[in-house]
Amino acid sequence: MTIYNVTGIINFAQGEFAMLGAMVLVSLEPLGLPLPVGVAVAVAAVALMGGLVERLTIHPARRASPVTLIIITIGVDISIRGLALLVWGTDPYAISPFTAGPPLRVAGAIITRQGVWILGTTALVLAFLYVFFEHTYPGKTLRACAINPLSARLSGIRPDRMSLLAFALSAGLGAVAGIVIAPLTLVSYDIGLGLGLRGFVAAIMGGLVNPAGAVVGALLLAVLENLAAGLFRAAYKETVAFLVLFLILFFRPHGIFGGGARGGL
Amino acid sequence: MLEVETLSVAYGAIQALRGVSLSVGEGSIVTLIGANGAGKTTLLRTISGLLRPGSGRIAFDGREITGRAAEDVVRLGISHAPEGRQNFAALTVRDNLLIGAYPVYRRHGKAGVQADQERVFALFPVLRQRERQMAGTLSGGEQQMLAIGRILMARPRLVLLDEPSMGLAPLVVREILKQIRRLPEAGTTVLLVEQNARSALAIADRGYVIETGRVVLAGSADELKRDPRVQAAYLGRATKGPPSKGSGLAITQE
Numbered sequence: 001m002t003i004y005n006v007t008g009i010i011n012f013a014q015g016e017f018a019m020l021g022a023m024v025l026v027s028l029e030p031l032g033l034p035l036p037v038g039v040a041v042a043v044a045a046v047a048l049m050g051g052l053v054e055r056l057t058i059h060p061a062r063r064a065s066p067v068t069l070i071i072i073t074i075g076v077d078i079s080i081r082g083l084a085l086l087v088w089g090t091d092p093y094a095i096s097p098f099t100a101g102p103p104l105r106v107a108g109a110i111i112t113r114q115g116v117w118i119l120g121t122t123a124l125v126l127a128f129l130y131v132f133f134e135h136t137y138p139g140k141t142l143r144a145c146a147i148n149p150l151s152a153r154l155s156g157i158r159p160d161r162m163s164l165l166a167f168a169l170s171a172g173l174g175a176v177a178g179i180v181i182a183p184l185t186l187v188s189y190d191i192g193l194g195l196g197l198r199g200f201v202a203a204i205m206g207g208l209v210n211p212a213g214a215v216v217g218a219l220l221l222a223v224l225e226n227l228a229a230g231l232f233r234a235a236y237k238e239t240v241a242f243l244v245l246f247l248i249l250f251f252r253p254h255g256i257f258g259g260g261a262r263g264g265l
Numbered sequence: 266m267l268e269v270e271t272l273s274v275a276y277g278a279i280q281a282l283r284g285v286s287l288s289v290g291e292g293s294i295v296t297l298i299g300a301n302g303a304g305k306t307t308l309l310r311t312i313s314g315l316l317r318p319g320s321g322r323i324a325f326d327g328r329e330i331t332g333r334a335a336e337d338v339v340r341l342g343i344s345h346a347p348e349g350r351q352n353f354a355a356l357t358v359r360d361n362l363l364i365g366a367y368p369v370y371r372r373h374g375k376a377g378v379q380a381d382q383e384r385v386f387a388l389f390p391v392l393r394q395r396e397r398q399m400a401g402t403l404s405g406g407e408q409q410m411l412a413i414g415r416i417l418m419a420r421p422r423l424v425l426l427d428e429p430s431m432g433l434a435p436l437v438v439r440e441i442l443k444q445i446r447r448l449p450e451a452g453t454t455v456l457l458v459e460q461n462a463r464s465a466l467a468i469a470d471r472g473y474v475i476e477t478g479r480v481v482l483a484g485s486a487d488e489l490k491r492d493p494r495v496q497a498a499y500l501g502r503a504t505k506g507p508p509s510k511g512s513g514l515a516i517t518q519e
């Protein structure tokens with residue numbers, strides 16, 4: 001979303017950064033690092049990869065149209081998955097939950113301990129994004145680029161540097177997401193696709209420019225998926241994201257929470 | 266300080282500038298007047314690096330800057346306040362000024378831009394009152410003041426101002442022009458584009474008249490004010506009717 005706001009590109013490789021985050025953490029396990037250090041290293045490594053991807057694929061084509069660049073991100077998505085297959089093979093890996101123990105009961109509902117970690121991390125990431133964009137100079141610079149690219153350039157802001165920053169930031173945040181959900185699912189080279197799709201649908205539900213809207217979109221999507229699995233068959237769960245995507249693109253292209261007026265960028 | 270030589274610029278098949286030459290001396294205010302579509306905005310956009318010329322050259326302080334990217338031109342000391350203000354609408358007035366200071370801020374940090382901000386507030390005190398307001402919610406006059414203040418934050422030695430009077434009440438125009446007139450004494454040279462020839466010539470030292478991509482007249486502001494052709498076409502003393510495209514003013518470039 002950060003990338004979209006700054007560059008107008010929808011990055012279809014975003015889900016792969018989540019996969020990479022989890023995979024790098026898996027690979028670090030033999031080193032026996034404490035969990036927070038391992039997570040920090042994995043997130044930093046993936047942020048670096050995000051920057052590298054931008055330099056190698058988006059930067060050389062920066063004068064191309066947004067559609068071309070979006071197609072490039074699809075190519076990047078496929079390439080990263082292919083490389084991950086070569087590096088890690090097809091076997092799924094398991095990451096143990098951050099804190100062991102039985103699920104918690106909260107107001108009658110049952111929630112796994114990792115679920116609490118996910119909610120807490122989501123809240124932290126939102127808070128981080130808020131502080132970054134509202135209260136730091138690089139954050140304001142990125143926003144300035146999104147609001148008025150022309151004046152941003154006339155102010156001396158280099159669009160390619162902002163694009164690099166946006167990719168690295170998004171890749172790092174994607175890695176955080178991949179790591180925190182990894183203990184709930186197994187990690188294999190191909191989980192990025194499903195994650196990326198759901199992330200994209202959630203972002204669309206939120207109107208594409210609004211992180212908080214995307215989180216609400218993600219929650220709604222998850223509820224819908226599990227309703228479908230419960231009411232019909234577990235296999236239908238997978239189709240829900242596609243169905244929601246089509247319905248929204250047909251009826252509410254600006255997202256279901258209104259706004260999205262900045263979508264032109 | 267700024268030398269533009271036989272500059273030609275085209276948008277695809279549309280030739281917007283046809284061999285424009287002009288010069289701006291350090292510490293002066295030079296105005297470029299002309300009707301809609303004459304090519305004024307195109308010239309400023311080419312100087313500031315937003316457009317690439319087909320031919321001709323632009324030199325600043327004797328150094329050729331033709332074809333340089335806009336991000337670099339502002340670092341050389343030329344700041345451009347584009348037509349229509351183009352502030353960062355969803356950022357506060359204060360943040361607009363901080364972003365305007367981008368190259369300075371990156372080198373000297375927040376403390377380094379404090380004095381520049383005070384200078385802008387001294388020029389346009391209303392901006393201090395609006396400091397925490399979103400730029401998009403300002404009045405037209407305040408937005409124009411912000412657009413000028415914003416580019417001054419980059420410590421330019423030359424500012425390119427594109428129709429600052431556009432759409433503003435006469436009283437507000439007078440206030441803004443009064444402050445533009447004070448810029449040279451603080452070390453900022455001005456190239457002012459205007460359709461409002463009367464206001465522009467009132468504060469300028471020299472002026473150029475541009476019609477359909479060509480400079481058709483040049484001279485001191487006083488000469489231009491007295492010139493019957495300028496009076497007829499741009500100062501509303503209609504003796505020959507409104508300016509028509511290519512209205513045959515003799516080319517009197519020195």
Ligand SMILES: Nc1ncnc2c1ncn2[C@@H]1O[C@H](COP(=O)(O)OP(=O)(O)OP(=O)(O)O)[C@@H](O)[C@H]1O
Pocket residue numbers: 276279280281299300301302303304305306307308348460
């Ligand atoms: N982006 C563009 N694409 C094609 N033609 C353009 C473009 N911008 C300007 N032109 C054309 O170039 C010519 C000069 O335009 P320019 O905007 O420089 O005029 P101007 O003197 O600034 O006019 P105004 O006083 O209305 O702002 C006009 O004929 C205009 O139609």
Ligand SMILES: [Mg+2]
Pocket residue numbers: 305306307348427
């Ligand atoms: Mg114009």
